Amino acid sequence: MSKSSTFSRRQALKAAGFLAGAGAFTTFNGPWYHNRAFAQGGKPIKLGLTCDASGMYGASGRDELLGIRMAIDEFNANGGVLGRTIEWVTADTETNPATASRVAERFVAREDCSFLLGAIHSGVANAITQIAVKYGTIYMNSNSSSPTESGENCSRVKFVWDGNGTNFTISTVRSTVENVGKRWLLLTNDYVWGHETSDATRNLVEEAGGEIVDNLIIPQGTRDFTSYLIQIQQLAPEVVAPAVGGDDGKILRQQVAELGLDQQATWVQSQQDWPDVWAAPDSIIGVFGTNWYHKLDLPGVPEFVAKWQERDMPGAIPVPSNTSYCGYMATRGLLRAIQETGSTNNVDLIKHIENMRIPAAERMQHFDAYFDPQTHHLQQTIYLARRNANPSDETDLYEIISWSEPKDVVDPQEAPNCKLVPYEDLPVVDA
DSSP states (O other), rough: OOOHHHHHHHHHHOOOOOOOOOOOSSSOOEEEEEEEEEEEEEEESEEOOOOOOTTTTTTHHHHHHHHHHHHHHHHHHHHHHHTEEEEEEEOOOOOOOOHHHHHHHHHHHOOSSSEEEOSSHHHHHHHHHHHHHHTTTTTOOSOOOOGEEEEEEEETEEEEOOOOOHHHHHHHHHEEEETOOOOEEEEEESSHHHHHHHHHHHHHHHHHEEEEEEEEEOOOOOOHHHHHHHHHHHHHOSSHHHOOHHHHEEEEEEHHHHHHHGTSEEEESSSSOOHHTTOGGOOOOEEEEEEETTOOSTTTTTHHHHHHSSSSSOOSSSSSSSSHHHHHHHHHHHHHHHHHHHHOOOHHHHHHHHHHOOOOOHHHHSOOOOEETTTTTEEEEEEEEEEEOOOOOOOOOOOEEEOGGGGGGGOHHHHHHHHOGGGGGSSSOOO
16 A cells, blocks of 8 residues: 555545466366376366456465365375375366356366365355256365355255354354444445345344444445545444455455554454455454464364475465365365265265264364255354464464354354255266
């Protein structure tokens, strides 16, 4: 942020890119990146990695890919799965649902991928889901967190690995209304995750006895938030709850911090993706949710961080983030399911994953995690964090201030809105 732009906003308030490769097809011109593995006991099992690598979630998507690749490499180093090596292909979804749909279609119909993984943007994840449903392909939504992903847009073939906006909001709203203030203002990124997260916040605030003084809609790609900051100053809420993600959210919070508006109201963000704020630590304001942090004082975390750092794969940040963690866990979960069932049949695997429980020690969280078979959403520990005032090193930007058990942050709207088709209605897929 230049001094001139900062000065301009103060005056106003006083007045009132990825992976290189080859290949092209008719509707989407790459780039592509292929990994070729030599089968040890049969043809490789091929994964399509539908990661956002550019656009507003590009940083988080690139980081997610590192976690996915780490899990694949670990399995291949141990002989693959069922004696078969794991092969993968990826392409940039551009954080764009239309591009993501074409990428997913290509991966399944032409690249012979039997499984899809990845995506940060919930609109992108929903577009990928439609392709997965069409072919019966299992899709691991590793990082998209709109409540609709495991609510009205749930699917028998999709499994959602991140906490959703409601999970994170439940962990913060009641105590904030009771202890901080009842007058709330919502900032909503104008797409599915922003709207669904703000809707969840509104319901929880009103249930707790608070009121919503306004809901400001933020178009995707906004870079100057001056007009919104003026309205915030005029409305003088006690709490501001932004559901503004990716680069939009980072820039919003930078401008809020520059103007000191984070000192005039309490800012409560449902979730903060680590790669979005690494290069802009001043944007870490207020309190926010996360499902993992590389400094958690839990068994296995230091070892995981060390293994991640030993890999010669430069990422946006020098430590694993919540997005690479989710990518790693989703991929490992899929490959373990294949290993444990001894099958690559989609229905066999779906039935197995639906009842999957992951011990806390393996999740590197405080409580066991488990899939809800009615929604295909992983119920897990939810953490509340704020900026660390006493960091132990340059990566230690968060302070974890509380954690919630999965049962205490269940989204009550998921199950009523999720309708899964019978197993027999699925197209049969066997890698």
